[in-house]
Amino acid sequence: MSAFRGLLAILLVTVVVYTVPVIAEHGLLSLMPAFFGDMAKMGWPGQFNLDFSGFLILSALWAAWRNHFSAPGLGLAVLAFFFGIPFLTTYLLILSFQSGGDIKVMLLGAQRARS
Secondary structure (H helix, E strand, O other): OHHHHHHHHHHHHHHHHHHHHHHHHHOOOOHHHHHHHHHHOOOHHHHHHHHHHHHHHHHHHHHHHHOOOOHHHHHHHHHHHHHHHHHHHHHHHHHHHHOOOOHHHHHHOHHHHHO
């Protein structure tokens, strides 16, 4: 579990350190036109963005499902979709400690893990 937590921390720090100067240089408002513009061009950057969108959708769906599609779970799903790795790594780190390192509880939630 410590190696997994270390990987999560590395991913979180790396993406945040990369994102801060990108936002400083390009601003937040240029994200969506660039993201969807690349998709419209039907090139490799657009293919990557489409593929990445699938991961964001799956991450959001998992967060909602893990929380039984409750109001907080749906809120977490929105965060997962819009904040990607910074959200997911933070959420998984928190869950890893809350679950005492039990991967089944971490991924399924306590109620489903007991079933």
